[in-house]
Amino acid sequence: MSVKTNKQLRQFGLVVGVGLAVVASISWYRGHTTVPYVLWSGAALLLLFGLVYPPALRPVEKGWMKFGYVLGWINTRIILTLLFALVVTPIGAVARLFRDPLDRSVDDGKATYWLPKKVAPVRPEVYERQF
Known part of the structure; x- marks a missing residue:
């Protein structure tokens, strides 16, 4: 894993923070009581650190x-x-x-079981551009 820049850490904090906020909102809409507040708290922390001090998100991003x-x-x-x-x-x-x-299949009437090879003309261009 490469070392992330502050911009990448900021993007991580914002994207995951917004994602957590959306999941928390859906959970709240479905009538759950505790889970949305835990997720909103995590989203708020990710958004806050993403905007204010992105290097603090390095261990979170690494674990993620x-x-x-x-x-x-x-x-x-x-x-x-x-x-x-x-x-x-x-x-x-x-x-x-x-x-x-x-x-x-076995065929007693065949003289040989060899199949003739289909000969195609060789063009040098085929070997010049192989891919």
Whole structure:
């Protein structure tokens, strides 16, 4: 993690402070009594330090980023597991059931099982710009 500038810390304080204030307002609107005041207090502190003295937010931002990395690691495993289980596995199972990608069929009448290679003309431009 790189060292954050005062501008980045100020942006962090303002964005997270406003986000907490919005979440607190929604919680208050739904009728909760204690949670909105705790969130509003946190939002006020973040906004205050973000506007007045951004370097004070450095440990908060560092902890927030570590928390984000942990959540990202967990979410990646969950999403990739679901993708594999719900998309890749059924496609592989259907492909194995209904086709033979290696052409393993036995034909006694064939003289050879070799397949002729499709020859394409080679152009030097293809090697000059590979990507």
